[in-house]
Amino acid sequence: MTTTRSEVTYTPTFTDGDEFRLPTFKLLQQDGTLYDGAEAPDLDRDKALRIYRAMLFTRVLDERMMAAQRQGRLSFYMQCTGEEAAVIGSTAALDDADMIMAQYREQGALAYRGFTTDEFMNQLFGNEQDYGKGRQMPIHYGSAKLHYMTISSPLATQIPQAVGYAYGQKLAGEKHCTITYFGEGAASEGDFHAALNMATVHKVPVIFFCRNNGYAISTPTIEQFAADGVAPRAFGYKMQVIRVDGNDVLAVHEATRIARRMVVENNSPVLIEAMTYRLAAHSSSDDPSGYRSRKEEEAWREKDPILRMRHWLQDREWWSEDDEKALQESLRREVLETMKRAEKRQPPALETLVSDVYDVITPALAEQLEQLKAHIRKYPEAYPKSAGRGKGGA
Known part of the structure; x- marks a missing residue:
């Protein structure tokens, strides 16, 4: 029995689908103003400042812990630098009881939901207060109370797992969903394709969130796939899809807000491709100077998502330079003091x-x-x- 609904033709016609070019959804310009024709999202001051604080905390945490790794105080670390808007903007659009299945660069999602600095440090140092009891390498966070599944090292395993979890949410009928994060490199794994097919066949409430940050470790996207990014793959599975500027926190939030409504109300999975850039190395074990230029990095630093949101907040008179200075100093002090405490705690029994x-x-x-x-x-x-x-x- 065939399941296709194609029209009949008597002329052999081939196509590579190149005529289907997906646009990129944007709202916020780098100077903090909206694009002409863009509508301001419904984001109140308290939530906007919660998002911004999580973004700034993540940047400060990353800077301090990378320095700690270089000092030999930490064995390994991975930064979210440059991708804060994609991760935190999308998390903020969810219900706090929705499940997050992350890859390994989504510490900002935990920061937004209230994971404390002590909890971050206990995991990083694997001490007696670490929820994982020191069994995991650093940055493999997990929190049952914050609905954040513990990180797994193998690439892409969380993608089909998210479909299974979302299927359970569908059966429970509690109107929650699962979001799973991954890079465009993970989208080349077989797990990605199996997950998308399973999600559409079984109609489960899951959001696939691809952080297309330009590189799978050292492999640029041009060497990973010939198609127009990851988003068009959704067509093969009859899945709703959107491409968004991953450095535009307002656009990410709005796209994810609508996607969540779709998956919860219709049990219709959605793929979001966030176009962003990994400003840092892949991990503390990587040297990006071997595969990309400083000029390329600097061009993307001018698109810093944190600076973009700061300009927007200032434009609305919700933030000031004094606010910025005070928060940065407070966060740096908090991270440093908490790290020193965590280092002194005993290992697990x-x-x-x-x-x-x-x-x-x-x-x-x-x-x-x-x-x-x-x-x-x-x-x-x-x-x-x-x-x-x-x-x-x-």
């Missing part, structure tokens, strides 16, 4: 490595734990901060 893997610790795990303790006792100089020492551990 050694037993937490096995205590909740199974309902009851298996004999094999118990034996491995004893072997580990014996190893630490034998080489104490190699484990000056070993987990559990002095707490019934090794």
Whole structure:
């Protein structure tokens, strides 16, 4: 049985779909004014300032923690720099009870929802107050109370998982949705295509949010795909899609607000492609000077999404230079002081490595734990901060 609804033709006609060019939705210019013909979004002062504070906090956090990594105080870090509007603008358009399944550059989403500086630092340093009990590498955040699924390292695994979770939301009938974030590089994974197909076939309330930031680590988009970005792929799955300026926080918020209404009311998945740029390295292990020019980076720095929103707030007289200076100083002090506290906290107790893997610790795990303790006792100089020492551990 065929499911196509195509017309009949008697002339062989081929097409590559290039005639379907998607426009980019924009509202806010870099100087903080709206484009001619653009309508101001319905965004009140309190929410706008909440968004801006989260954007600025994320930038300050990224700067400080990258410096900490370079000082050897942190093993690894990934920055959101340049993509704050895409992440935070979209999160702000959701209900706070909607599920977020992130990739690894969405710390701004957590900041917006109220993840504290202490919670960020506990995870980054993997101490005894880390929700993940020190098992994850840095930036692999998770928060059940804030509806933010714990990050997984493998690329794109969260995309089909988001479809499954959203299917459960549909069955529950509570009118919530799931948003899943990923880069355009992850959209080249098979998981992406399987997820989009499953979402449309089963009609689930999920928003696929692609941060097209120009590079999959060192691979530019021109070497990743020949098509006009990621957005046109939605046509193959009969999915609603929009392309938006990812550095325009107002446009991102408006696009996501409408997308959320569509997916919740109609159980109709939506793909959003946010055109942005990764101003920082892919991670603390990457050197972008090897694959892109300083000139290119500087051109994008002039499109800084934080500066753009600041101009808009100032234009509306919701923000001032004194406000800016005070908040920046406050955030820098808060991040630095909290980091120092987190560094001094003890690691998780050694037993937490096995205590909740199974309902009851298996004999094999118990034996491995004893072997580990014996190893630490034998080489104490190699484990000056070993987990559990002095707490019934090794």
